[in-house]
Amino acid sequence: MGMMGQRRTPGVQNQRRAEKAVRLADLPYQILDEHVATEHDHVSVSTMHLAKGLEFRAVAVMACDDEVIPLQERIETVGDDGDLQEVYDTERQLLYVACTRARDRLLVTGTAPSSEFLDDLQGR
Numbered sequence: 001m002g003m004m005g006q007r008r009t010p011g012v013q014n015q016r017r018a019e020k021a022v023r024l025a026d027l028p029y030q031i032l033d034e035h036v037a038t039e040h041d042h043v044s045v046s047t048m049h050l051a052k053g054l055e056f057r058a059v060a061v062m063a064c065d066d067e068v069i070p071l072q073e074r075i076e077t078v079g080d081d082g083d084l085q086e087v088y089d090t091e092r093q094l095l096y097v098a099c100t101r102a103r104d105r106l107l108v109t110g111t112a113p114s115s116e117f118l119d120d121l122q123g124r
Contacts, residue, residue, distance in 0.1 A: 014063040018045045021062075048098040059102035061095070064110035064118055069095055092117050 015031070022029040022043045029043035030036060038044050038054065046054075048061070063069075070091035078084045095117050099106055108118065 015045055015047065018062055048094050051101045052097055054101055055103055056101055057103050058105040060107040060109065061098045062109050064095070064108055064115045066113040066115055069115045069117060092120065
């Protein structure tokens with residue numbers, strides 16, 4: 001199973017949340033980085049960026065909260081509308097890639113208000 005949180009500073013916080021969740025569930029886990037391969041029968045905790053190209057039986061995408069995805073810090077630093085659209089497109093694609101890492105099961109979590117991108121996933 002893969003558990004993915006956001007990246008950058010929120011990513012570190014969300015990775016810690018995911019790590020705490022698997023520890024509390026008493027599940028064997030590993031933190032993925034660009035040098036670690038996945039292990040059979042272990043939960044893999046990763047950022048969305050590191051999950052690209054991987055596949056898991058089940059994936060939990062955590063912290064799909066408003067201001068986390070799309071990351072508010074990125075939106076605030078944009079200079080023009082073209083760049084803003086690029087940020088939104090990139091962030092939306094990142095969530096899509098994370099969600100499509102799941103072969104059999106997908107769980108997406110967030111707190112209210114949740115990311116506006118979740119409506120895209122639900123076809124709204």
